[in-house]
Amino acid sequence: MKLLSKGAEADLYIAEWYGRKVVIKRRISKVYRNPCLDLRLRASRTVREAENMHEAKKASVPTPIIYLVDKESTTLIMEYIDGLRVKEALGMLDNSQKEKLCEQIGMKVGMLHSTSLIHGDLTTSNMIVCGDKVFFIDFGLSFHSHSDEDKGVDLHLLKRALDSTHYKESRDCLKYILQGYREVSGESYTSKILKKMKEIEYRGRYFSGRT
Amino acid sequence: MKDLLCLGIESTAHTFGAGIVSEDGKIYSDSRDVYIPVIGRGIHPTEAAQHHNIVAPRVILDAFRKADLKPGMIDIIAYSCGPGLGPCLRVGATIARALSTYLCKPLVPVNHAIAHIEIASLNTGAKDPLTVLVSGGHTAIVAYAAGRWRIYGETEDITLGNLLDMFAREVGLPLPGGPEVERLAEMGKIFIDLPYTVKGNDVAYSGLLSAALRKYRDGVDLTDLCFSLQEVAFAMIAEATERSLAHTEKKELLLSGGVAANKRLQGMLESIAREHNVKFYCVDKSLSGDSGVQIAWNGILAYRCGLRIDVEKSLVKSRWRLDQVDIPWRS
Numbered sequence: 134m135k136l137l138s139k140g141a142e143a144d145l146y147i148a149e150w151y152g153r154k155v156v157i158k159r160r161i162s163k164v165y166r167n168p169c170l171d172l173r174l175r176a177s178r179t180v181r182e183a184e185n186m187h188e189a190k191k192a193s194v195p196t197p198i199i200y201l202v203d204k205e206s207t208t209l210i211m212e213y214i215d216g217l218r219v220k221e222a223l224g225m226l227d228n229s230q231k232e233k234l235c236e237q238i239g240m241k242v243g244m245l246h247s248t249s250l251i252h253g254d255l256t257t258s259n260m261i262v263c264g265d266k267v268f269f270i271d272f273g274l275s276f277h278s279h280s281d282e283d284k285g286v287d288l289h290l291l292k293r294a295l296d297s298t299h300y301k302e303s304r305d306c307l308k309y310i311l312q313g314y315r316e317v318s319g320e321s322y323t324s325k326i327l328k329k330m331k332e333i334e335y336r337g338r339y340f341s342g343r344t
Numbered sequence: 345m346k347d348l349l350c351l352g353i354e355s356t357a358h359t360f361g362a363g364i365v366s367e368d369g370k371i372y373s374d375s376r377d378v379y380i381p382v383i384g385r386g387i388h389p390t391e392a393a394q395h396h397n398i399v400a401p402r403v404i405l406d407a408f409r410k411a412d413l414k415p416g417m418i419d420i421i422a423y424s425c426g427p428g429l430g431p432c433l434r435v436g437a438t439i440a441r442a443l444s445t446y447l448c449k450p451l452v453p454v455n456h457a458i459a460h461i462e463i464a465s466l467n468t469g470a471k472d473p474l475t476v477l478v479s480g481g482h483t484a485i486v487a488y489a490a491g492r493w494r495i496y497g498e499t500e501d502i503t504l505g506n507l508l509d510m511f512a513r514e515v516g517l518p519l520p521g522g523p524e525v526e527r528l529a530e531m532g533k534i535f536i537d538l539p540y541t542v543k544g545n546d547v548a549y550s551g552l553l554s555a556a557l558r559k560y561r562d563g564v565d566l567t568d569l570c571f572s573l574q575e576v577a578f579a580m581i582a583e584a585t586e587r588s589l590a591h592t593e594k595k596e597l598l599l600s601g602g603v604a605a606n607k608r609l610q611g612m613l614e615s616i617a618r619e620h621n622v623k624f625y626c627v628d629k630s631l632s633g634d635s636g637v638q639i640a641w642n643g644i645l646a647y648r649c650g651l652r653i654d655v656e657k658s659l660v661k662s663r664w665r666l667d668q669v670d671i672p673w674r675s
Binding site: 164173253255256333336337338339340 | 426427481482483484487489490492494495496498499500503535537540542543544545546572575576579582583586587589590591592611612613615616619620661662663664665667668
Protein backbone atom coordinates (compact mmCIF):
# COMPACT_ATOMS: atom_id res chain seq x y z
CA MET A 134 0.00 0.00 0.00
CA LYS A 135 1.52 3.28 -1.10
CA LEU A 136 0.34 6.76 -0.07
CA LEU A 137 -0.84 8.48 -3.23
CA SER A 138 -1.89 11.76 -1.72
CA LYS A 139 -3.09 13.39 1.40
CA GLY A 140 -6.33 15.03 0.45
CA ALA A 141 -8.25 17.49 2.55
CA GLU A 142 -10.46 14.94 4.20
CA ALA A 143 -9.04 11.59 3.21
CA ASP A 144 -5.80 9.73 2.71
CA LEU A 145 -5.50 8.06 -0.67
CA TYR A 146 -3.47 4.89 -1.11
CA ILE A 147 -2.65 2.88 -4.19
CA ALA A 148 -2.85 -0.84 -3.59
CA GLU A 149 -3.35 -4.24 -5.16
CA TRP A 150 -6.72 -5.72 -4.30
CA TYR A 151 -7.66 -9.14 -5.66
CA GLY A 152 -5.41 -8.58 -8.63
CA ARG A 153 -6.72 -5.12 -9.35
CA LYS A 154 -4.92 -1.83 -9.01
CA VAL A 155 -7.13 0.18 -6.69
CA VAL A 156 -7.33 3.40 -4.75
CA ILE A 157 -8.17 3.12 -1.09
CA LYS A 158 -9.78 6.28 0.17
CA ARG A 159 -9.87 6.48 3.92
CA ARG A 160 -11.66 9.36 5.57
CA ILE A 161 -9.54 9.92 8.60
CA SER A 162 -10.73 11.28 11.89
CA LYS A 163 -9.87 14.93 12.32
CA VAL A 164 -8.47 15.61 15.75
CA TYR A 165 -9.52 19.25 15.52
CA ARG A 166 -13.15 18.32 15.04
CA ASN A 167 -15.63 17.49 17.76
CA PRO A 168 -15.89 13.64 17.77
CA CYS A 169 -19.69 13.57 17.29
CA LEU A 170 -19.50 15.95 14.36
CA ASP A 171 -16.48 14.16 12.97
CA LEU A 172 -18.15 10.76 12.86
CA ARG A 173 -21.36 12.16 11.44
CA LEU A 174 -19.53 13.85 8.58
CA ARG A 175 -17.20 10.99 7.75
CA ALA A 176 -19.85 8.30 7.73
CA SER A 177 -22.43 10.22 5.74
CA ARG A 178 -19.90 11.38 3.17
CA THR A 179 -18.43 7.94 2.65
CA VAL A 180 -21.82 6.46 1.86
CA ARG A 181 -22.90 9.44 -0.19
CA GLU A 182 -19.74 9.38 -2.24
CA ALA A 183 -20.18 5.70 -3.11
CA GLU A 184 -23.86 6.13 -3.98
CA ASN A 185 -23.46 9.22 -6.08
CA MET A 186 -20.34 8.07 -7.87
CA HIS A 187 -22.39 5.16 -9.05
CA GLU A 188 -25.37 7.36 -9.76
CA ALA A 189 -23.19 9.55 -11.99
CA LYS A 190 -22.63 6.63 -14.33
CA LYS A 191 -26.35 6.61 -15.10
CA ALA A 192 -25.89 10.14 -16.40
CA SER A 193 -23.03 8.93 -18.64
CA VAL A 194 -20.44 10.67 -16.50
CA PRO A 195 -17.29 8.55 -16.09
CA THR A 196 -16.39 7.81 -12.47
CA PRO A 197 -14.20 5.15 -10.88
CA ILE A 198 -15.90 1.84 -10.13
CA ILE A 199 -16.59 1.38 -6.43
CA TYR A 200 -15.52 -2.04 -5.19
CA LEU A 201 -16.11 -1.74 -1.49
CA VAL A 202 -17.79 0.55 1.02
CA ASP A 203 -16.84 0.22 4.65
CA LYS A 204 -18.91 2.53 6.78
CA GLU A 205 -17.19 1.41 10.00
CA SER A 206 -13.73 2.53 8.96
CA THR A 207 -15.14 5.17 6.57
CA THR A 208 -13.19 3.63 3.72
CA LEU A 209 -13.88 3.22 0.02
CA ILE A 210 -12.03 0.97 -2.35
CA MET A 211 -12.33 2.06 -5.95
CA GLU A 212 -10.85 1.67 -9.37
CA TYR A 213 -7.53 3.39 -10.00
CA ILE A 214 -7.77 5.85 -12.89
CA ASP A 215 -4.44 6.21 -14.60
CA GLY A 216 -4.51 9.77 -15.81
CA LEU A 217 -3.70 13.37 -15.11
CA ARG A 218 -5.71 15.79 -13.01
CA VAL A 219 -7.28 18.54 -15.12
CA LYS A 220 -5.40 20.99 -12.89
CA GLU A 221 -2.12 19.78 -14.40
CA ALA A 222 -3.45 18.78 -17.82
CA LEU A 223 -4.77 22.27 -18.68
CA GLY A 224 -1.30 23.75 -18.71
CA MET A 225 -0.04 21.24 -21.28
CA LEU A 226 -2.71 21.74 -23.90
CA ASP A 227 -2.88 24.01 -26.91
CA ASN A 228 -5.93 26.14 -27.45
CA SER A 229 -8.04 23.75 -29.47
CA GLN A 230 -7.30 20.84 -27.13
CA LYS A 231 -8.18 23.08 -24.20
CA GLU A 232 -11.46 24.01 -25.84
CA LYS A 233 -12.27 20.35 -26.41
CA LEU A 234 -11.45 19.35 -22.84
CA CYS A 235 -13.37 22.22 -21.25
CA GLU A 236 -16.35 21.64 -23.50
CA GLN A 237 -16.36 18.01 -22.44
CA ILE A 238 -16.21 19.03 -18.78
CA GLY A 239 -19.16 21.35 -19.32
CA MET A 240 -21.16 18.61 -21.02
CA LYS A 241 -20.51 16.20 -18.16
CA VAL A 242 -21.52 18.74 -15.53
CA GLY A 243 -24.66 19.39 -17.56
CA MET A 244 -25.39 15.67 -17.61
CA LEU A 245 -24.97 15.41 -13.84
CA HIS A 246 -27.32 18.34 -13.36
CA SER A 247 -29.86 16.92 -15.79
CA THR A 248 -30.26 13.95 -13.44
CA SER A 249 -30.46 16.40 -10.51
CA LEU A 250 -27.06 15.35 -9.21
CA ILE A 251 -24.97 18.16 -7.73
CA HIS A 252 -21.27 17.44 -7.41
CA GLY A 253 -20.68 19.95 -4.62
CA ASP A 254 -16.94 20.36 -5.10
CA LEU A 255 -16.16 21.01 -8.75
CA THR A 256 -12.50 21.93 -8.99
CA THR A 257 -9.84 21.00 -11.51
CA SER A 258 -8.30 18.75 -8.85
CA ASN A 259 -11.42 16.61 -8.90
CA MET A 260 -11.39 15.69 -12.58
CA ILE A 261 -8.98 13.25 -14.19
CA VAL A 262 -8.18 13.12 -17.87
CA CYS A 263 -7.71 9.55 -19.03
CA GLY A 264 -7.48 8.96 -22.75
CA ASP A 265 -10.36 10.82 -24.35
CA LYS A 266 -12.48 10.63 -21.20
CA VAL A 267 -12.79 12.91 -18.20
CA PHE A 268 -13.43 11.09 -14.93
CA PHE A 269 -15.10 12.89 -12.06
CA ILE A 270 -14.04 12.03 -8.53
CA ASP A 271 -14.56 13.27 -4.97
CA PHE A 272 -18.31 13.01 -4.57
CA GLY A 273 -18.18 13.45 -0.79
CA LEU A 274 -20.09 16.73 -0.91
CA SER A 275 -22.49 15.65 -3.65
CA PHE A 276 -26.24 15.54 -3.24
CA HIS A 277 -29.50 15.40 -5.14
CA SER A 278 -31.36 18.59 -5.89
CA HIS A 279 -33.67 19.98 -8.52
CA SER A 280 -33.12 23.59 -7.48
CA ASP A 281 -31.50 26.12 -9.78
CA GLU A 282 -29.74 27.59 -6.75
CA ASP A 283 -27.80 24.37 -6.07
CA LYS A 284 -26.86 23.98 -9.72
CA GLY A 285 -25.83 27.61 -9.82
CA VAL A 286 -23.61 27.17 -6.75
CA ASP A 287 -22.03 24.12 -8.37
CA LEU A 288 -21.04 26.16 -11.43
CA HIS A 289 -20.10 29.17 -9.30
CA LEU A 290 -17.60 27.02 -7.39
CA LEU A 291 -16.15 25.76 -10.64
CA LYS A 292 -15.81 29.29 -11.95
CA ARG A 293 -14.05 30.39 -8.77
CA ALA A 294 -11.71 27.41 -8.91
CA LEU A 295 -10.76 28.51 -12.42
CA ASP A 296 -10.38 32.17 -11.43
CA SER A 297 -8.09 31.37 -8.52
CA THR A 298 -6.02 28.53 -9.93
CA HIS A 299 -6.09 29.13 -13.68
CA TYR A 300 -6.36 32.91 -13.65
CA LYS A 301 -4.61 33.37 -16.99
CA GLU A 302 -7.02 31.20 -18.92
CA SER A 303 -10.08 31.15 -16.68
CA ARG A 304 -12.19 33.31 -18.99
CA ASP A 305 -11.66 31.06 -21.99
CA CYS A 306 -12.02 27.87 -19.98
CA LEU A 307 -15.31 29.02 -18.52
CA LYS A 308 -16.57 30.01 -21.94
CA TYR A 309 -15.87 26.53 -23.33
CA ILE A 310 -17.28 24.83 -20.26
CA LEU A 311 -20.52 26.76 -20.58
CA GLN A 312 -20.57 25.97 -24.28
CA GLY A 313 -20.57 22.28 -23.37
CA TYR A 314 -23.12 22.79 -20.62
CA ARG A 315 -25.37 24.60 -23.08
CA GLU A 316 -25.14 21.80 -25.64
CA VAL A 317 -26.48 19.35 -23.09
CA SER A 318 -28.88 21.53 -21.16
CA GLY A 319 -30.27 23.76 -23.88
CA GLU A 320 -30.17 27.52 -24.27
CA SER A 321 -33.07 28.62 -22.10
CA TYR A 322 -32.24 26.32 -19.20
CA THR A 323 -28.57 27.32 -19.27
CA SER A 324 -29.32 31.03 -19.24
CA LYS A 325 -31.61 30.47 -16.26
CA ILE A 326 -28.77 28.78 -14.36
CA LEU A 327 -26.29 31.46 -15.47
CA LYS A 328 -28.59 34.14 -14.11
CA LYS A 329 -28.64 32.27 -10.81
CA MET A 330 -24.86 32.01 -10.89
CA LYS A 331 -24.53 35.78 -11.27
CA GLU A 332 -26.94 36.24 -8.39
CA ILE A 333 -24.84 33.95 -6.17
CA GLU A 334 -21.67 35.80 -7.11
CA TYR A 335 -23.26 39.14 -6.24
CA ARG A 336 -24.28 37.74 -2.88
CA GLY A 337 -20.57 37.42 -2.05
CA ARG A 338 -18.85 40.05 0.05
CA TYR A 339 -18.30 43.46 -1.52
CA PHE A 340 -19.14 42.68 -5.12
CA SER A 341 -19.09 46.04 -6.84
CA GLY A 342 -21.74 45.03 -9.38
CA ARG A 343 -24.28 44.64 -6.61
CA THR A 344 -26.94 47.30 -6.35
CA MET B 345 18.25 58.62 4.21
CA LYS B 346 15.88 58.14 7.08
CA ASP B 347 13.17 55.50 7.03
CA LEU B 348 9.79 56.60 5.71
CA LEU B 349 7.12 57.16 8.36
CA CYS B 350 3.48 56.56 7.60
CA LEU B 351 0.36 57.58 9.49
CA GLY B 352 -2.48 55.14 8.84
CA ILE B 353 -6.12 56.00 9.49
CA GLU B 354 -8.67 53.25 9.91
CA SER B 355 -12.44 53.74 10.01
CA THR B 356 -14.15 50.95 8.09
CA ALA B 357 -16.58 49.84 10.78
CA HIS B 358 -16.65 50.06 14.59
CA THR B 359 -13.03 51.07 15.13
CA PHE B 360 -11.49 54.46 14.58
CA GLY B 361 -7.77 53.95 14.61
CA ALA B 362 -4.57 55.85 13.95
CA GLY B 363 -1.17 54.19 13.82
CA ILE B 364 2.35 55.18 12.84
CA VAL B 365 4.71 52.68 11.26
CA SER B 366 8.16 53.11 9.74
CA GLU B 367 9.52 51.64 6.56
CA ASP B 368 11.44 48.92 8.41
CA GLY B 369 8.18 47.69 9.94
CA LYS B 370 8.61 49.25 13.36
CA ILE B 371 5.32 50.18 15.00
CA TYR B 372 5.66 53.59 16.64
CA SER B 373 2.13 53.85 17.93
CA ASP B 374 -1.29 52.25 17.77
CA SER B 375 -4.21 54.29 18.98
CA ARG B 376 -7.85 53.23 18.72
CA ASP B 377 -11.33 53.92 19.97
CA VAL B 378 -14.11 51.42 19.38
CA TYR B 379 -17.77 52.29 18.98
CA ILE B 380 -19.83 49.86 21.02
CA PRO B 381 -23.55 49.72 20.32
CA VAL B 382 -25.97 49.21 23.20
CA ILE B 383 -26.67 45.56 24.08
CA GLY B 384 -29.14 43.97 21.70
CA ARG B 385 -28.24 46.17 18.75
CA GLY B 386 -25.70 46.01 15.96
CA ILE B 387 -23.52 48.69 14.40
CA HIS B 388 -25.60 51.64 13.25
CA PRO B 389 -23.51 53.18 10.45
CA THR B 390 -24.49 56.79 11.16
CA GLU B 391 -23.98 56.41 14.89
CA ALA B 392 -20.62 54.75 14.30
CA ALA B 393 -19.61 57.60 11.99
CA GLN B 394 -20.65 60.14 14.63
CA HIS B 395 -18.56 58.28 17.17
CA HIS B 396 -15.57 58.38 14.81
CA ASN B 397 -16.04 62.11 14.24
CA ILE B 398 -15.98 62.77 17.95
CA VAL B 399 -12.96 60.62 18.85
CA ALA B 400 -10.86 61.21 15.72
CA PRO B 401 -8.85 64.28 16.84
CA ARG B 402 -8.02 62.69 20.19
CA VAL B 403 -7.05 59.32 18.65
CA ILE B 404 -4.79 60.94 16.05
CA LEU B 405 -3.09 63.23 18.56
CA ASP B 406 -2.66 60.24 20.83
CA ALA B 407 -0.92 58.35 18.01
CA PHE B 408 1.58 61.20 17.60
CA ARG B 409 2.09 61.55 21.34
CA LYS B 410 2.74 57.82 21.84
CA ALA B 411 5.17 57.85 18.92
CA ASP B 412 6.81 61.00 20.24
CA LEU B 413 6.58 62.54 16.78
CA LYS B 414 5.32 65.80 15.39
CA PRO B 415 2.80 65.72 12.51
CA GLY B 416 5.32 67.33 10.18
CA MET B 417 7.71 64.43 10.62
CA ILE B 418 5.34 62.03 8.85
CA ASP B 419 6.11 61.21 5.19
CA ILE B 420 2.92 59.48 4.07
CA ILE B 421 -0.77 59.57 5.03
CA ALA B 422 -2.60 56.30 4.34
CA TYR B 423 -6.32 55.80 4.80
CA SER B 424 -8.65 52.87 4.76
CA CYS B 425 -10.42 53.32 1.42
CA GLY B 426 -12.72 50.28 1.65
CA PRO B 427 -14.45 47.93 1.85
CA GLY B 428 -16.64 49.00 4.74
CA LEU B 429 -19.53 51.15 5.86
CA GLY B 430 -19.78 54.29 3.72
CA PRO B 431 -20.44 56.83 6.49
CA CYS B 432 -17.59 55.42 8.58
CA LEU B 433 -15.12 55.28 5.71
CA ARG B 434 -15.84 58.90 4.82
CA VAL B 435 -14.83 60.10 8.29
CA GLY B 436 -11.35 58.58 7.98
CA ALA B 437 -10.97 59.67 4.37
CA THR B 438 -11.98 63.25 5.13
CA ILE B 439 -9.44 63.52 7.93
CA ALA B 440 -6.74 61.91 5.79
CA ARG B 441 -7.40 64.38 2.96
CA ALA B 442 -7.27 67.33 5.35
CA LEU B 443 -3.98 66.14 6.89
CA SER B 444 -2.49 65.41 3.49
CA THR B 445 -3.41 68.86 2.22
CA TYR B 446 -2.36 70.71 5.36
CA LEU B 447 0.93 68.87 5.83
CA CYS B 448 1.65 68.62 2.07
CA LYS B 449 2.21 64.87 2.35
CA PRO B 450 1.22 62.23 -0.22
CA LEU B 451 -2.06 60.39 0.28
CA VAL B 452 -2.26 56.60 -0.20
CA PRO B 453 -5.52 54.61 -0.40
CA VAL B 454 -5.42 51.20 1.27
CA ASN B 455 -7.70 48.18 0.97
CA HIS B 456 -8.64 47.24 4.52
CA ALA B 457 -8.70 43.46 3.88
CA ILE B 458 -5.28 43.42 2.23
CA ALA B 459 -4.00 45.50 5.14
CA HIS B 460 -5.16 42.78 7.56
CA ILE B 461 -3.15 40.22 5.59
CA GLU B 462 -0.05 42.38 5.21
CA ILE B 463 0.18 43.32 8.88
CA ALA B 464 -0.24 39.64 9.77
CA SER B 465 2.59 38.77 7.37
CA LEU B 466 4.83 41.45 8.88
CA ASN B 467 3.97 40.38 12.39
CA THR B 468 4.55 36.65 11.85
CA GLY B 469 7.20 36.62 9.13
CA ALA B 470 5.04 34.46 6.84
CA LYS B 471 6.31 34.77 3.27
CA ASP B 472 3.88 33.10 0.91
CA PRO B 473 1.02 31.75 3.01
CA LEU B 474 -2.43 30.45 2.34
CA THR B 475 -4.23 33.06 4.39
CA VAL B 476 -7.45 32.68 6.32
CA LEU B 477 -8.96 36.11 6.87
CA VAL B 478 -11.78 36.00 9.40
CA SER B 479 -13.38 39.12 10.82
CA GLY B 480 -16.66 40.98 11.00
CA GLY B 481 -16.32 42.00 7.36
CA HIS B 482 -14.48 39.04 5.89
CA THR B 483 -14.39 35.29 5.76
CA ALA B 484 -12.08 34.33 2.95
CA ILE B 485 -9.32 31.88 2.18
CA VAL B 486 -6.78 33.52 -0.09
CA ALA B 487 -3.33 33.07 -1.54
CA TYR B 488 -1.12 35.35 -3.57
CA ALA B 489 -0.37 34.52 -7.20
CA ALA B 490 0.72 36.68 -10.12
CA GLY B 491 -0.01 40.17 -8.86
CA ARG B 492 -3.18 39.55 -6.88
CA TRP B 493 -4.50 37.79 -3.83
CA ARG B 494 -6.72 35.04 -5.22
CA ILE B 495 -9.78 33.84 -3.36
CA TYR B 496 -9.97 30.06 -3.00
CA GLY B 497 -12.89 29.95 -0.64
CA GLU B 498 -15.16 32.39 1.10
CA THR B 499 -18.51 32.76 2.77
CA GLU B 500 -21.52 32.73 0.54
CA ASP B 501 -23.58 34.76 2.98
CA ILE B 502 -22.58 36.22 6.37
CA THR B 503 -19.06 36.26 7.79
CA LEU B 504 -17.76 34.36 10.78
CA GLY B 505 -17.57 37.63 12.72
CA ASN B 506 -21.17 38.41 11.71
CA LEU B 507 -22.27 34.98 12.91
CA LEU B 508 -20.72 35.45 16.35
CA ASP B 509 -21.86 39.07 16.66
CA MET B 510 -25.42 38.41 15.55
CA PHE B 511 -25.72 35.39 17.79
CA ALA B 512 -24.34 37.34 20.75
CA ARG B 513 -26.67 40.25 20.04
CA GLU B 514 -29.77 38.04 19.90
CA VAL B 515 -28.98 36.22 23.13
CA GLY B 516 -28.18 39.45 24.98
CA LEU B 517 -24.38 39.28 25.09
CA PRO B 518 -22.34 42.44 24.57
CA LEU B 519 -20.48 43.15 21.30
CA PRO B 520 -18.05 42.22 19.92
CA GLY B 521 -19.57 38.77 20.21
CA GLY B 522 -16.49 36.64 19.54
CA PRO B 523 -14.77 36.93 22.93
CA GLU B 524 -18.08 36.50 24.79
CA VAL B 525 -19.06 33.38 22.86
CA GLU B 526 -15.54 32.01 23.39
CA ARG B 527 -15.74 32.63 27.14
CA LEU B 528 -19.09 30.84 27.47
CA ALA B 529 -18.04 28.05 25.11
CA GLU B 530 -15.26 27.08 27.49
CA MET B 531 -17.94 26.20 30.05
CA GLY B 532 -20.06 24.20 27.57
CA LYS B 533 -20.05 20.43 27.74
CA ILE B 534 -22.76 18.93 25.57
CA PHE B 535 -22.44 19.00 21.80
CA ILE B 536 -25.67 19.99 20.13
CA ASP B 537 -26.22 19.02 16.52
CA LEU B 538 -26.27 22.11 14.30
CA PRO B 539 -26.27 22.41 10.50
CA TYR B 540 -22.87 22.18 8.88
CA THR B 541 -22.65 23.78 5.43
CA VAL B 542 -19.52 23.49 3.35
CA LYS B 543 -19.80 23.93 -0.41
CA GLY B 544 -16.49 23.06 -1.98
CA ASN B 545 -14.11 25.54 -0.40
CA ASP B 546 -16.99 27.85 0.49
CA VAL B 547 -18.95 28.08 3.69
CA ALA B 548 -22.39 29.48 4.51
CA TYR B 549 -23.25 30.55 8.03
CA SER B 550 -26.76 31.97 7.90
CA GLY B 551 -28.45 28.58 8.31
CA LEU B 552 -26.25 27.83 11.30
CA LEU B 553 -27.17 31.17 12.86
CA SER B 554 -30.92 30.57 12.46
CA ALA B 555 -30.66 27.04 13.85
CA ALA B 556 -28.57 28.13 16.84
CA LEU B 557 -31.04 30.88 17.69
CA ARG B 558 -33.93 28.43 17.40
CA LYS B 559 -32.17 26.15 19.89
CA TYR B 560 -31.67 29.11 22.20
CA ARG B 561 -35.38 29.93 22.12
CA ASP B 562 -36.11 26.26 22.79
CA GLY B 563 -34.27 26.68 26.06
CA VAL B 564 -30.96 24.96 25.29
CA ASP B 565 -28.22 25.87 27.75
CA LEU B 566 -26.33 28.90 26.48
CA THR B 567 -22.86 27.59 27.33
CA ASP B 568 -23.56 24.32 25.48
CA LEU B 569 -24.90 26.31 22.58
CA CYS B 570 -21.86 28.61 22.42
CA PHE B 571 -19.63 25.54 22.58
CA SER B 572 -21.48 23.80 19.74
CA LEU B 573 -21.74 26.95 17.65
CA GLN B 574 -17.97 27.41 17.82
CA GLU B 575 -17.31 23.74 17.12
CA VAL B 576 -19.47 23.70 13.99
CA ALA B 577 -18.61 27.16 12.66
CA PHE B 578 -14.87 26.73 13.10
CA ALA B 579 -14.85 23.15 11.78
CA MET B 580 -16.50 24.50 8.61
CA ILE B 581 -13.86 27.12 7.91
CA ALA B 582 -11.18 24.64 8.99
CA GLU B 583 -12.39 22.11 6.45
CA ALA B 584 -12.58 24.73 3.71
CA THR B 585 -9.04 25.75 4.66
CA GLU B 586 -7.81 22.19 4.52
CA ARG B 587 -9.37 21.77 1.08
CA SER B 588 -7.70 24.95 -0.14
CA LEU B 589 -4.41 23.84 1.34
CA ALA B 590 -4.59 20.52 -0.47
CA HIS B 591 -5.51 22.32 -3.68
CA THR B 592 -2.92 25.12 -3.57
CA GLU B 593 -0.16 23.05 -1.94
CA LYS B 594 1.14 26.11 -0.08
CA LYS B 595 3.72 25.54 2.62
CA GLU B 596 2.54 28.18 5.08
CA LEU B 597 -0.81 28.84 6.72
CA LEU B 598 -1.59 32.25 8.16
CA LEU B 599 -4.57 33.14 10.33
CA SER B 600 -5.52 36.82 10.30
CA GLY B 601 -8.39 39.18 11.08
CA GLY B 602 -10.33 39.87 14.27
CA VAL B 603 -11.62 36.32 14.82
CA ALA B 604 -8.00 35.09 14.66
CA ALA B 605 -7.84 35.96 18.35
CA ASN B 606 -10.05 32.95 19.14
CA LYS B 607 -7.99 30.19 20.76
CA ARG B 608 -10.22 27.35 19.59
CA LEU B 609 -10.01 28.46 15.98
CA GLN B 610 -6.24 28.82 16.28
CA GLY B 611 -6.03 25.29 17.66
CA MET B 612 -8.04 23.85 14.78
CA LEU B 613 -5.97 25.51 12.07
CA GLU B 614 -2.74 24.68 13.83
CA SER B 615 -3.81 21.04 13.88
CA ILE B 616 -4.45 21.15 10.13
CA ALA B 617 -1.07 22.73 9.50
CA ARG B 618 0.65 20.02 11.52
CA GLU B 619 -1.27 17.31 9.66
CA HIS B 620 -0.15 18.68 6.29
CA ASN B 621 3.37 19.53 7.36
CA VAL B 622 2.81 23.21 6.82
CA LYS B 623 4.10 26.04 8.95
CA PHE B 624 1.37 27.74 10.97
CA TYR B 625 1.33 31.43 11.75
CA CYS B 626 -1.24 33.43 13.65
CA VAL B 627 -1.28 37.20 13.90
CA ASP B 628 -0.72 38.49 17.42
CA LYS B 629 -3.88 39.49 19.27
CA SER B 630 -2.68 43.09 19.44
CA LEU B 631 -2.78 43.30 15.63
CA SER B 632 -5.68 41.00 14.77
CA GLY B 633 -8.47 43.55 15.12
CA ASP B 634 -8.94 46.68 13.01
CA SER B 635 -6.20 49.25 13.55
CA GLY B 636 -4.48 52.23 12.00
CA VAL B 637 -1.25 50.23 12.13
CA GLN B 638 -2.35 47.83 9.41
CA ILE B 639 -3.30 50.77 7.19
CA ALA B 640 0.02 52.51 7.87
CA TRP B 641 2.07 49.42 7.03
CA ASN B 642 0.14 48.76 3.84
CA GLY B 643 0.51 52.47 3.05
CA ILE B 644 4.28 52.10 3.15
CA LEU B 645 4.24 48.98 0.95
CA ALA B 646 2.02 50.72 -1.60
CA TYR B 647 3.89 54.04 -1.53
CA ARG B 648 7.21 52.34 -2.19
CA CYS B 649 5.69 50.96 -5.39
CA GLY B 650 4.63 54.44 -6.45
CA LEU B 651 0.99 54.21 -5.43
CA ARG B 652 -0.68 57.42 -4.28
CA ILE B 653 -3.85 59.34 -5.00
CA ASP B 654 -4.78 62.97 -5.63
CA VAL B 655 -6.97 64.42 -2.93
CA GLU B 656 -9.61 65.28 -5.55
CA LYS B 657 -9.84 61.63 -6.55
CA SER B 658 -9.60 60.09 -3.12
CA LEU B 659 -13.11 58.67 -2.93
CA VAL B 660 -13.95 55.77 -0.67
CA LYS B 661 -14.99 52.40 -2.09
CA SER B 662 -17.42 50.70 0.26
CA ARG B 663 -17.36 47.69 -2.07
CA TRP B 664 -13.81 46.80 -2.97
CA ARG B 665 -13.07 43.11 -3.11
CA LEU B 666 -9.59 42.11 -2.10
CA ASP B 667 -9.14 40.11 -5.31
CA GLN B 668 -9.60 43.34 -7.29
CA VAL B 669 -6.51 44.99 -5.81
CA ASP B 670 -3.20 44.96 -7.70
CA ILE B 671 -0.35 44.01 -5.37
CA PRO B 672 2.88 45.32 -6.94
CA TRP B 673 4.89 44.99 -3.72
CA ARG B 674 4.71 41.19 -3.75
CA SER B 675 5.82 40.60 -7.33
